[in-house]
Every structure is written in C-alpha cells, then in structure tokens.
Amino acid sequence: MNFKLQRENFRSKKISAKEATQEAIDKAKKDKFNIFINHFENEALLKAEHIDNNFDEFKDLSLSGIPIAHKDIFCTKNITTTCGSKMLENFVPPYESTVTKNCNAAGSIMIAKTNMDEFAMGSSNETSFFGPVSNPWGKDLVPGGSSGGSAACVAANITSISTGTDTGGSIRQPAALCGVTGMKPTYGLVSRWGMIAFCSSMDQAGPFAKDAFGCAALLDAMASYDIKDSTCSKRKEICFEKSLNKNFGNLKIGVIKNIDNLGINKDILNAYENSKIVLQGLGHQLSEIDFSELSSGICSYYVIAPAECSSNLSRFDGIKFGYRSKDQKDISNLYMQTRSEGFGDEVKKRILIGTHVLSAGFYDAYYLKAQKVRRIIKNKFEEIFKEVDLIFMPTTLDQAFEKNRESSDPNRMYKEDLLTIPANLAGLPAISFPNGLKNNLPTGGQLIANYFGEDLLLNITNKIQEVTDWHKMIP
C-alpha cells in the first residue's frame, strides 16, 4: 500500500478515512503473522468518522486520514501498552507519548499496536511475550527486530505507515528484512517522552513506510521539540516531505574499504554493488573510506545498552504497576519472583550483563572502556563527514533468517547489528531502503548522514526509488 496514493485518495475524497480504516482493520484481523498485540477497531472507526466529518480541518495535515500502527513501546493514554512483556501485559498508561500524540494530531488513525521484542531487546522479534512475528516473505522466517511487527505490518500491506524505535538497528534491520523503508533519525530529533526506555542514550523513534515519501511525511508528524525530553533537540524544523524535491546536487558518498571482511553475506554484497551503480548513475561520486573501527561498535554497544537497561528496567519491581508475583511474604522475595516471572530470558540476560558491567571493580574495565570506544567511533564519523556527504553500506549481514536460530548461536544474533549499531553509538541519522530481491527475499541498503541530515537521506533515497522498483516488491 502506497502512502502517497492513499493520502491522495483521502484528500480527493475518493476513499474516506472510515473506508481506509475499515480496510486496514479487516486486513489486520486476518493477520497470519502475529503482527499485532492489540487492536482498536471501535476507537479507530470513531476517529476516522470524526476526520471524515471534519474533512476541511484534517485534509491538509501530513497524515490526513491514514490508518497507522504504532509499536507497542509508545505509551497510549488509557490504552494498554505492553512493550512486548508479561511485565506490562495489563499496563494502561494514564499518559500519551509525544510520538503518538503528534501522529494523532497529524490526522492519522491508530488501528493497532504492533508486536515487538520484549522491551525492544532482540533482533528477530522472537523475545516477545506475545510470541514471535513471522516475516510476510516467509512464514518460517523472522521479520527482524525489535520493531518486527511494525515492519511486517507495512510489508504485509496492512497499513502504509507505522512507527518503530531503533536503539541498535531496531528499525533499519527489520526494514531490510521485510523489504520496506525505515529510518532512524538523529538522536534527539524525535521526543522520547512516553516511549518506554531500553537504552536512553541511543533510543530513537522513527518511521516505516514503503518508500522515502511515506517516511518523510510520517517523520514530519513525529518530530517536534519537546520540553518534556531534556535530550530533545531545539532546532529549526524543516519539512521533510518538501525537501524530497530539493536538489542537493552531486554528492560524495563514502563506501567502506574492505567491506568483504566484515562477514556480510555474498548476496547482500551483490545487491549492494548494484546500488552503488545506481548512486553513480544519479551523478554521485563514490569514495572509499577507511572505517576499521566499525566492528568495535558492537562490543561497545553490548556493554552500554545493557548497562542502561539494567537501570531503566529497575522500576519494574511489582510495587507500583505492572506484573506482581502472588503471595510473596517479604520484599526481597517479591522483587525476585516478580522480576523472575515477569521478564523473559533475553531481558534477564541483559539486566545481568548490565548490572555486572556497572558494578564496583568492573565499571572501568567495561562501562568506561565502552564509552571510550563510543567516543572513538563518534570522532571517526566526524572525521569521515569532513570528507563525504553520506556513507553507504548494507543494512544487515544476512537476509531474513529462520526462526529459532538464536538457540544454536546466540552471539550470531548480536552480530546481526554490526552495521546498524555505529549510527546509534554516534547518534547519527540513518535510513534503510529495499535494495533488491535475492533468493526471492529482500535486502537492505543503508545510508548514514551527518547530524540532522534526515532531509538529505530521504531526498537521496527518494531519488533512488524514482529510478528503481525495489521498494515496490511485495511478498
């Protein structure tokens, strides 16, 4: 489903918001991929009706009359928000996240909340308490994670746009595996208020759509300066949709030297080479860059992210909200049993790692060192962006893989984030776009820009999509 067409249909009154919403709901209810955690049929139809009845008020908004699905990590007022965890199975927040509030205000209609890895920890959407999500390209395949439900929702043509969050690749990797476009903006562009924290210094919400156009329109709605998030950037707002038509001229695009040494699958490299030719065809110049620090990112990430998560998840203690273990006689047993029963294995694993790396005697060796590596990577990016306008590389090492691979090789799963993590460590914006099918499955190409270069990323991706049809492939 194409966002642009869907919005034109609404604006020209060809299809009402209610019709579009009903269609999305019907498809969502027939979902065979376990994409959703909760559906909101009545609320959605009421909102759609309201939009139709007040057409003039809504018609020019960036998401006017568009059904949307939100990752279940965004708190929605008076609507269950689970974060994919048993811990929050029945949690109903009394507040609305800035992201969903902005999307509501921009005229979109939330039809459902999407499945995800528990607390956004995972790269295959298998850690969800609500069961794994299947990839619309193959029922036995994973959609990627942690925003697997949101990526699958767009890939399966249920909605034209959806929201996700990306801490180490959780938007870009599922986008690549499901053959859709997904973007992680600059850290601080989108408010984190009401978005359940995993690793606060890297978490960033972003859009999914079939193409750059949909992502631009959704990002226009999502991004806003928010006084409630101290890490939110106070910058002049640009309209990303409009910037799609801008001419940025001929760019210098950095490509990683010796990329074959990183363990990337041959088919992906093959697709990547094709895209390089497209970029050159668009008049851009490719320039090899030395980025040997790239692979250290993963070590830094898997120290810092668990460290922050061990602290962020301390609030789930059974005292105030969320799951509480029954019949515990004293406080320490209540804590232990609540957390043992309420969290899944992956979450527990990361809390343990995080607690360890922050503890006395290990802090310097792990946490501090990881922060130093993070600084080195950030500095390296800064150096690179003095030379080039964008960096281009594949999004993932592999195409969508089969479920249950984790159990045989847990480290392989962490390594899956190798190419996406560096942008999170540095806080840079990055986009993943469909890069052509191999073995009848999608591949993803990734562009990384300098801080607040979202307009450039969307513009170039849009230009690629004007001359290719990779983003039009459907399962």
Added chain:
Amino acid sequence: MAQNDTLIKGWQPVIGLEVHVQILTNTKLFSPAKNKFGEDANTLVDLIDMGLPGVLPVLNEGAVKQGIKFGLATSAKIAKTMIFDRKNYFYPDLPKGYQITQLHFPIVKDGVVDIGDKKIRIHQAHLEEDAGKSMHDQYDAKSVIDLNRSGIPLLEIVSEPDIRSAPEAVNYLKKIHQIITYLDISDGNMSQGSMRCDANVSIMRPDAKEFGTRAEIKNINSFKFVEKAINYEIKRQIKVLEGGETVEQETRLYDSTKDETRSMRTKEFANDYRYFPCPDLVPTNISEDLIEEVRKSMDELPEEKERRFKKEYKLDDYEAKVLCSEKSTANFFEEVCKITDPTLSAKWIIGEVNALINKHDITLDDSKITSDNFSSLITKIKDETISGKIAKEVLEEIWNTGKDPEKIIKSKGLEQISDEGELESIAQSVLDNNSSQVEAYKSGKDKLFGYFVGQVMKKTQGKANPASINEILKRLLNS
C-alpha cells in the same frame, strides 16, 4: 603545638558530616508536582515521581539557583558543567529503582564555613532527589508508601573530616542551618525532616599518620542528638580499640531513646550503587550570567547583617551576634525597630524573649509574640507606663495569650504610679512605720535606702516609678 582540648582519653576524634537539606522550590527537582510538606499522602505526585515507564525528568532551574546560592555563601567553586548520575538500588519508596544525584560533577565544590574559632571545609554540595516515605505502622500487616516526598530537591552538603569534637559538629551544623535559612534555601526544620544529618566518626592517636576506620551514623534529626550520637560513638570506638579489637567500617543508627548507636549494615553488605551518568539529562552548564543573577538576588548573610545592625542600630558585637543568629529573630527585631526604640528592644529580645523561647522550646515565629504586641510593650516601658518588673509579667501574659499589652496593663491595673502626691504619701507611711530603720539610716547606714525602696515597691505591688521613688525618698529622708 597548642593545647588540644578535643582529645578524649588520649584519642583524637575525627568527624565529617553529610547534611541533607530539602530545598525550597515551587516544584520538585525533576517534575512539575508541588514541593510542599504536610499535604495528604500521594496528593503531590506527578507521573515522573511515580517512575512510570517512558516518563522523563526535566531539571528545575529553581533548585539550581538554590545550589548556586549555597556555593556563593560558602565561597565555593560553582560548577561550569554539572552532571547528574543514577544511584541504583531497590527500595519500595524509590519508584524508579534509582535516585538521580550528582557524584563526580556536583554543583558546588570546595567551600568553607567559619564556625567562629575555626574553619570547616566543605568537600562538595550536590543536588539530588529525595525518596518517598515508607510507613509500616498505619495498617496491620501492611506497609504503605507516600510519594509526596519523592522527587523533592535535596542539597547534600558534605564536609571534609575537619571536625574534632561533638560540640564542634553541632556548631558546624548550626552554621549550615543559619546559612540555609538566611538565604531561604531551606526552612531547615529538622523535626519535619527538611534538614537531616549523617555523621562519619573515627578516632585516632594524635600522632597517627592516618585516620582510623570510620562508622557512619545515619539520619540524625536534631542538634542535640548529633552531639549525643557522636559522643556515644566516640566512647564506643575507644572501648573497642582499647579492648584490642578493630572498628568496623559500617553504617550505624542512633537510637535516641536508648542513647546509643546500633549497627545497621556492615561493609560486606553495603550496596553497590552502580553509579553512572543519567542518560536522560544532558550535562547542565551554569553560566556566569546565572551566577550573577543569583548573587544579585541573594539576601544578606548573617555576618553582613551583624555589621549593618551595629551601624544602624548602634548595637555592640554581642547584641548584633545574638540578634542575627537566627534570621527570624533578626527580622523580628527590624520590624520592632520600625515602631520603637532599638536599644531597649534589643535588650528585651536578647534577655527576656530568648529566655521564654528557650524555656518553652518553640521558635519565635511559632509563638504568640508579634512585632506589634512586642513593640507596644517596649513603648510602654520606654514611656514609663510600666516598670521593667511589671513588663516581664506582661510579656509572659503576651506569650501565653497573645493579648495586646495595653489591654493586659489596663485590665490588671498595672500602670506605673508616677503621681508625685500619691507616691509621697506612700513613701511617708513607709518611713513612719519604720522609724528605727530611719534612725539607723540617718546615723550613716546608707545601705538601708534600698530597703525603703523595696518597701514602697511592695506596697505598690511594683507599680511605683523607680526613678520618682528614689527622688522622693531621698528628699524625705534628708529633710
């Protein structure tokens, strides 16, 4: 070396204090909930104070300004950039499972406090949030939590181990109390918990190169208990060391009913707080402009006030010091001076009013004495409507009832008798009834003059104007 009178049985106590002060602000340190004491449980609680998922802290600039004030008042370094850290531990009244505090980059560093005969260095003062309050005695078999206190801004003031005795610790604490109340950083109310103190105590031989192992006594909530707890702890440690054992590094609690400290937690059970920079808050820069703005808005410090009082009201050192020891007293004095005589007011506040305050153990602000009724009393003394002796009686009555002195004097018929004729006839009758004493006086026993004055006062129930009596008696006796 000068004589060291802080040694106890040849041991040198070494003390450092950590003082937690609740800062006066409109709202909490990181949330828009009101910062107030004494409201119904859980009525001053925002999403942020409950630690709900996805909510984020936003720093209150008002609290930062209070921290800057304290730094300026103690000649400290104020951070150009301060960083908040998370201190992680589980407790039911700590909703997030961590406290946001400042470890390595606090708002204030390297200050100094003058406690009269010596200076105590301040290692640092940092901003942090208070926890909620657990209550275990409200319901049977249930503990309940009040989160009104959760997120209230605290300034934790950490001294260097420069204190050498319990009285010195109290002096230091009183000085801190004076600074924070003078500058309206805090109301300093120890019984309500707006000022709490932890004491680190160790002992050593005077010639030892290193400090002894310290014990930390937690949560002491009055000046008196600080002195007692430290003294108990010093004695305990002396006994331990002289018994050939070693002092353990541990956290202890002071039990004021038994007047002893008890072990709460030894080092091996100490929490590992896993401090790390709070990623939800960016490093905060404090600009010179902000510091200047605070400096300009700052109230007078005690020393400045003392200097001004001496000059403006012609007080001596002692008077100025006593009147300025508490801001409320100094303000009261200035209010009174707007209406009546400063010298006489100072004398009466320092003497009689303070005596009442000490006797009843309440503050001037909480008493029934107001600048209005007190200045009216002073005016009555000044214009000789009542004598000093009667004035004490009236003051007690004001203290008890808050009544207007004019009414008290009228209703009790306490006006001074200054009528010459009336006094003369009273004096004459005293002399007539004491003819033998008059004889003795006249033969040179001068001291008897006071006896006659006393007799007149007795007859008038103290209402006679002393100056007139003196004059009349002299005239009658010499005639």
